[in-house]
Amino acid sequence: xxxxxxxxxxxxxxxxxxxxxxxxxxxxxxxxxxxxxxxxxxxxxxxxxxxxxxxxxxxxxxxxxxxxxxxxxxxxxxxxxxxxxxxxxxxxxxxxxxxxxxxxxxxxxxxxxxxxx
Amino acid sequence: xxxxxxxxxxxxxxxxxxxxxxxxxxxxxxxxxxxxxxxxxxxxxxxxxxxxxxxxxxxxxxxxxxxxxxxxxxxxxxxxxxxxxxxxxxxxxxxxxxxxxxxxxxxxxxxxxxxxxxxxxxxxxxxxxxxxxxxxxxxxxxxxxxxxxxxxxxxxxxxxxxxxxxxxxxxxxxxxxxxxxxxxxxxxxxxxxxxxxxxxxxxxxxxxxxxxxxxxxxxxxxxxxxxxxxxxxxxxxxxxxxxxxxxxxxxxxxxxxxxxxxxxxxxxxxxxxxxxxxxxxxxxxxxxxxxxxxxxxxxxxxxxxxxxxxxxxxxxxxxxxxxxxxxxxxxxxxxxxxxxxxxxxxxxx
Numbered sequence: 001x002x003x004x005x006x007x008x009x010x011x012x013x014x015x016x017x018x019x020x021x022x023x024x025x026x027x028x029x030x031x032x033x034x035x036x037x038x039x040x041x042x043x044x045x046x047x048x049x050x051x052x053x054x055x056x057x058x059x060x061x062x063x064x065x066x067x068x069x070x071x072x073x074x075x076x077x078x079x080x081x082x083x084x085x086x087x088x089x090x091x092x093x094x095x096x097x098x099x100x101x102x103x104x105x106x107x108x109x110x111x112x113x114x115x116x117x
Numbered sequence: 118x119x120x121x122x123x124x125x126x127x128x129x130x131x132x133x134x135x136x137x138x139x140x141x142x143x144x145x146x147x148x149x150x151x152x153x154x155x156x157x158x159x160x161x162x163x164x165x166x167x168x169x170x171x172x173x174x175x176x177x178x179x180x181x182x183x184x185x186x187x188x189x190x191x192x193x194x195x196x197x198x199x200x201x202x203x204x205x206x207x208x209x210x211x212x213x214x215x216x217x218x219x220x221x222x223x224x225x226x227x228x229x230x231x232x233x234x235x236x237x238x239x240x241x242x243x244x245x246x247x248x249x250x251x252x253x254x255x256x257x258x259x260x261x262x263x264x265x266x267x268x269x270x271x272x273x274x275x276x277x278x279x280x281x282x283x284x285x286x287x288x289x290x291x292x293x294x295x296x297x298x299x300x301x302x303x304x305x306x307x308x309x310x311x312x313x314x315x316x317x318x319x320x321x322x323x324x325x326x327x328x329x330x331x332x333x334x335x336x337x338x339x340x341x342x343x344x345x346x347x348x349x350x351x352x353x354x355x356x357x358x359x360x361x362x363x364x365x366x367x368x369x370x371x372x373x374x375x376x377x378x379x380x381x382x383x384x385x386x387x388x389x390x391x392x393x394x395x396x397x398x399x400x401x402x403x404x405x406x407x408x409x410x411x412x413x414x415x416x417x418x419x420x421x422x423x424x425x426x427x428x429x430x431x432x433x434x435x436x437x438x439x440x441x442x443x444x445x446x447x448x449x450x451x452x453x454x455x456x457x458x459x460x461x462x463x464x465x466x
Contacts, residue, residue, distance in 0.1 A: 014229035018222035025366035040208040080302040116433030
């Protein structure tokens, strides 16, 4: 239990470091006003539209495949830790589990989800 | 020399306990002192790494590198940091101002939180979590979200491209990274980082898991967004990507956090594969924390060497290499390791 208090302390202290760094910079940095300074940077030409819009859907397919594999890995770690106790049965079961996932990867590959178009 | 830091922490604890403080308060104060020590260690290393990167790149490209500020240019990074603190943090008018500032504030949190569980030497670990590897994996992926926030809130086309590439690249390369660590966990049967180090007493895991080490190394380069996988920043095409709109200290935080991540992945590589603080050839008269630092700097040098030797690759090549080469190889590695471990256990039985 006290370990997790320590984890919370480290996360808060990490955040505090960032707050202090940016805060100190706000205290000492110079301020100057300029009509064009607050424009979005676009190589010097006038800004054309907003960047918050539709975007290439290819990224989404990769995100989907990632979620599947990431969830798989969550199950792989406990299996790896208790590998010796599980014996042959655990080995065979996990190989079936991984095989199904490899099947999924093969399907995604075949359907062209891994191609960058 | 060996126990200098352990004894210092113990001394502070004894001093506080003899002052009559309650147990929890003593724990918290000691942890805070350790946090400050780790922060100082990380910042000093980061400052040194920026200098080292510039010197290594200079020697690889037959230049001299920074040589004006201080002896051999040693104070160059400190001068740069002081300059960045005194520069204005410009918040462009079309941004989401709160999130725009929140991203650089949060960027140092994941690496610092992971340093809480990494052993810096024999007995030198702030929190000896029994699920250390899980903790690393969970927190390391947080920086993806933070960098993405930085890019998206900037409302800049280059930042948008960069942040989308961050998500695609870091998310993809996380899969082979996680799968390669499974091989090590299979051999040790523990997720505790100290436990993983002590089980390498007879042989380092780089010799038992050479394929996993290679996969980890490549994935680690991609996770830290360094060349040849620096499409996220790609100065010549998308102007440092998500960090385009950041100036002053906001930019400095992203820059420093990148090197903190380099330090972190090198540390994990030496803990998981190179025996951590274990001394090779029985050279135990050199303290364990010096051995760990030597191994970490060997890994960092390899990362820098890679960066200044290879050109940037295309995004389609990068994604294809991850999903069509690294992931299948990592799965094969788990298969082979599982069968090998099973045979080894049954023979010993």
